Amino acid sequence: METQFWFSCLSLIVFVYVLTKVLRREKLNLPPGPRPWPVIGNLNLIGPLPHRSIHELAQKYGPLIHLKFGSASVVVGSNVEMAKVFLKTMDVNFASRPVTAAGKYTGYNYTDITWAPYGPYWRQARRMCLMELFSAKRLESYEYIRIEEMNSLLKNMFKCCGQPILVKDYLSTVTLNVISRMVLGKRYLDKDIENPVVAPQEFKKMLDELFLLNGVINVGDLIPWISFLDLQGYVKRMKIVHKKFDKFLEHVLDEHQERRRSIEGYVSRDMVDVLLELAEDPTLEVKLERHGVKGHILDLLAGGTESSTVTIIWAISELLKQPKYFKKATEELDRVIGRNRWVKEQDMPNLPYIQAIMKETMRLHPIAPILTPRLAREDCKVAGYDIKKGTQVFVNVWTIGLDPSIWENPTEFNPDRFIKKPIDVRGHDFELLPFGAGRRMCPGYSLGLKVILSSLANLIHGFNWKLPDPMKPEDLNMEEVFGLSVPRKVPLVAVPEPRLPLEVYNL
Secondary structure: OHHHHHHHHHHHHHHHHHHHHHHHHHHOOOOOOOOOEOOOEOHHHOOOOHHHHHHHHHHHHOOEEEEEEOOEEEEEEOOHHHHHHHHHHOHHHHOEOOOOHHHHHOOOOOOOOOOOOOOHHHHHHHHHHHHHHOOHHHHHHOHHHHHHHHHHHHHHHHHOOOOOEEHHHHHHHHHHHHHHHHHHOOOOOOOOOOOOOOOHHHHHHHHHHHHHHOOOOOHHHHOHHHHHHOOOOHHHHHHHHHHHHHHHHHHHHHHHHHHHHHOOOOOOOOHHHHHHHHHOOOOOOOOOOHHHHHHHHHHHHHHHHHHHHHHHHHHHHHHHHOHHHHHHHHHHHHHHOOOOOOOOHHHHHHOHHHHHHHHHHHHHOOOOOEOOOEEOOOOEEEOOEEEOOOOEEEEEHHHHHOOOOOOOOOOOOOOOHHHHOOOOOOOOOOOOOOOOOHHHOOOOHHHHHHHHHHHHHHHHHHEEEEOOOOOOHHHOOOOEOOOOOOOEOOOOEEEEEEOOOHHHHOO
């Protein structure tokens, strides 16, 4: 009898608890959205290109929608007003990150700036980026590196004139060399280095894998009780790529620390040196451990190479489909720069059409079409709807870029629209947010803009571009692959031809 009594009491407690949860849920005024399925929620509605799937849902349910990804509640904002709420008005409440396998395994247990939760550690990391690593003075001090690597790119491209080339190979090499020298102090990945820790081509594959795995929808993150199964194999791949990067980064840190110990009066010359100095600073609010230093280095290497390369390739792809915009760009370059020299970073304010091409590319092909997910830190209301603490929040900037109330003929590539519409990309104009906005905005955007604009301007100025025979512009495949960034599915192959007097190419 006693056992039955206690069993009845336990059953009553469970019943009351479940009933309370149900009643509480019914009282919530959630944003509109499709009815979720048991266990998987709305994951059945998300295809291989999530930004496009969510775009279709936004067309049906509106600019603020509620979804269930497994057991996770997700809210997506898909217009300028919602972006402002999440990234500006209520930015502090949506400034954290969800717990993910990517953050654990590729973000050094959430100690990089991308996946670190909002709090003292992340605020300190952000200050380090803005005040130390990406300050205007420091970026200016590295300009000679960007010039030397750009000259190397142009020389190598001139040697291949008249031949079909895989454009990504050239662009990823120059951006990787720039970032490697700025962050690590030298070309650790130069093909001429004897016994490299990681071969250059292997390192590029590692970066591609890193970006893919940081952007995928990992079912184990969303349905935790089956995470141990690793149904998609993503966690296994994360562990493998982490192990490869860790071996490389350990070598980098050991080499830097040995140099700092052996050279009296050693002066910091790269970003790893700066991070190691900060790690020794006793006044830091939160100590920067070795794994945190590695997390920051990996962020710098990955973020500084992928975003620039992907944007430039999409820009050239769009120009190859519509050569009339190539002509307008070269007319501006001939008028402002002339045909006897290359474009310098200081020239960019005088080249509004090159800037317009970059902006239009970022509108149609944003670096991150869905911004890295944020996490609601407290219960709140948005547009009259309830957003519970722990809800994952996405901003679909790709949908904003296709909003017909903002953009005329939004699916067309037309840089001219930015000549008439002076919109910035630095997080102030919410119609165009390639680097995000608010507290979690990409801290390296200023470096990214320098590399993208100078590379794009010189590639257009120095070369006429065409597709390999017998391809025509309409044959160019513009499909995407989704990850933390969205590169081309089919790598771009194009033929550069000299456009300037031959003596200009003697860099």
